[in-house]
Amino acid sequence: MLVREIMHRNPITASPDLSLQDAYRLMNDRNIRHLPVLREGRLVGLVTDRDLRLATSSLATRPFPPSATVGEVMKSPVTTADPLDPVEVAAHTMRELKIGCMPVLEEDALVGIFTGIDLLDAMIRLTGVHRPSGRLEVSLADRPGELARLTGLLSERDVNIQSILSYPDESGNLRLVLRVASIETRPLAEALCKAGITIVWPQQRSCR
Amino acid sequence: MPVVLYHPEYGAYAFDADHPFSPLRIEMVLDLLHEAGVPVELVAPESATQDELATVHDSAYLGAVADVSRSPADPRFEYGLGTQDNPMKAGMDLGAARIAGGTLTGARMIAEGKASKVLQMGGGLHHARAALASGFCLFNDLAIAIRDLTSRGLHVAYLDVDVHHGDGVQSIFFDDDHVLTLSLHESGEYLFPGSGWTHELGRGMGRGFKLNVPLEPFTEGDNYLEVLDMVAQPALEYFRPDVLVVQAGADAHFADPLADLLLTTQTYEALFRRILTYADRFSAGRLLLTLGGGYSLEATPRIWTILYLVLFGYPIFENLPAAWIERWRKELGPDPPRTLHDPPHPYETIPRREEINRHNRLMAQRLLDAVSMLWL
Numbered sequence A: 001m002l003v004r005e006i007m008h009r010n011p012i013t014a015s016p017d018l019s020l021q022d023a024y025r026l027m028n029d030r031n032i033r034h035l036p037v038l039r040e041g042r043l044v045g046l047v048t049d050r051d052l053r054l055a056t057s058s059l060a061t062r063p064f065p066p067s068a069t070v071g072e073v074m075k076s077p078v079t080t081a082d083p084l085d086p087v088e089v090a091a092h093t094m095r096e097l098k099i100g101c102m103p104v105l106e107e108d109a110l111v112g113i114f115t116g117i118d119l120l121d122a123m124i125r126l127t128g129v130h131r132p133s134g135r136l137e138v139s140l141a142d143r144p145g146e147l148a149r150l151t152g153l154l155s156e157r158d159v160n161i162q163s164i165l166s167y168p169d170e171s172g173n174l175r176l177v178l179r180v181a182s183i184e185t186r187p188l189a190e191a192l193c194k195a196g197i198t199i200v201w202p203q204q205r206s207c208r
Numbered sequence B: 001m002p003v004v005l006y007h008p009e010y011g012a013y014a015f016d017a018d019h020p021f022s023p024l025r026i027e028m029v030l031d032l033l034h035e036a037g038v039p040v041e042l043v044a045p046e047s048a049t050q051d052e053l054a055t056v057h058d059s060a061y062l063g064a065v066a067d068v069s070r071s072p073a074d075p076r077f078e079y080g081l082g083t084q085d086n087p088m089k090a091g092m093d094l095g096a097a098r099i100a101g102g103t104l105t106g107a108r109m110i111a112e113g114k115a116s117k118v119l120q121m122g123g124g125l126h127h128a129r130a131a132l133a134s135g136f137c138l139f140n141d142l143a144i145a146i147r148d149l150t151s152r153g154l155h156v157a158y159l160d161v162d163v164h165h166g167d168g169v170q171s172i173f174f175d176d177d178h179v180l181t182l183s184l185h186e187s188g189e190y191l192f193p194g195s196g197w198t199h200e201l202g203r204g205m206g207r208g209f210k211l212n213v214p215l216e217p218f219t220e221g222d223n224y225l226e227v228l229d230m231v232a233q234p235a236l237e238y239f240r241p242d243v244l245v246v247q248a249g250a251d252a253h254f255a256d257p258l259a260d261l262l263l264t265t266q267t268y269e270a271l272f273r274r275i276l277t278y279a280d281r282f283s284a285g286r287l288l289l290t291l292g293g294g295y296s297l298e299a300t301p302r303i304w305t306i307l308y309l310v311l312f313g314y315p316i317f318e319n320l321p322a323a324w325i326e327r328w329r330k331e332l333g334p335d336p337p338r339t340l341h342d343p344p345h346p347y348e349t350i351p352r353r354e355e356i357n358r359h360n361r362l363m364a365q366r367l368l369d370a371v372s373m374l375w376l
């Protein structure tokens, strides 16, 4: 899944000369938390609702007045993403830098924006639960060919795989969570078990 | 007297011989009632017409179903037709339309005051979507019947006790405030179709009218009935339906091969008695019951026989007739049941029982907290 599949196109932007007061109103009216700042069509900064609140807070050492401009408080330079970046790379970047959104640039032009919420939507889609499906959880030895053997067994049985999630478990095996387009995950698990695959869910009493 | 709907053509809605959704389940119920000397009078419904099916299903989908029913060798995967779960056979659409006609007939009889309680001896195909066959379900007979009731201005409460989430019915009425849906099911984390979370509350006008209680695997009967009461009573009291429609799937039984809940036949008897009480208290006795899932050929016929006896107020007989056991020996397996009810302590004690019970209560409470802001 790529950034261009989850980003919002035509983002709402601000100019550096916009007052903090107007920027605040714009965010409220449009129900957004992040404003990319453009000067002559080029991205020069980013301002968030948190930046505005901190800058104008009476608790700040030297609070900015509402008439101050976005250019004075914006963060710059901005970490951006490419439309063709994989979403997991974008998620990794946002997590490392502890940032809440990324503007998306194509060449130098701003073409989109996405936030942590859009990544959560992506995660929901990646797990495949938006379509009716049954869950199958298996443990595989972490070596070449194991996943191919599993998917081969599923394909022999005409079972359509809607999603596969994988992560290493404590014992160094590869844990796989598959969403398959079938209500009959139990007979399926039994068949896989008989073929020597370790089934974590659905629980097998025995497959001998 | 309750009306019972059945037509031999329901049997045309059958997949391969070893497919779990077997029409034998209903034959076994009718034969058991007959052998036990219980009076049975069946009313044969008409088929649903294309126009009636189209009150719920997209016309492109209906066209694809007709095509694939004529030439089953050409599957239409984009509509879920001809997949592993929904293999297609010639003439299947006729069986499915007859079943939809049965549930629809039940709804009409209730709406027109010709009956107050109806048992549809089939149907309950709750996974079918407007344009998708899913989980053994081709036409959503429940939704077609409910649509008929709401088109007359009636308010319908739909209770789904099948072990799987009633996702098709919920999705079709997701933004409709004339239909309250309540589904109790094994959590989508563990079981098909993967949905039915407490946060699925409906959309637009329908918000607050779609209720889900996802249950832990190995949930037992007492806890099931407890959380059902926690949610169903306030929901029905708030909603005050004109008609209660119930999908009475039997696959939450401990012997079911497709799921992990641990209801017993005793739980089911108590559950069916509760459903009658709900209908009497909240929908002026108007109740439309369908069957549904239930894939243990040993347990399912006993559960639906109990449903029939409870509905008619007949006594629950104890011993299964020998002739019935003999006739269905192959289906009943190597160790056939001897009694209508399960024996005492039929499964091993569940070590995590308290944790499971607590978790299920928490789910019910979380749901009630979420809707309390919407029920004003």
Ligand SMILES: [Zn+2]
Residues within 6 Å of the ligand: B162, B163, B164, B249, B251, B292, B293, B294
């Ligand atoms: Zn079911």
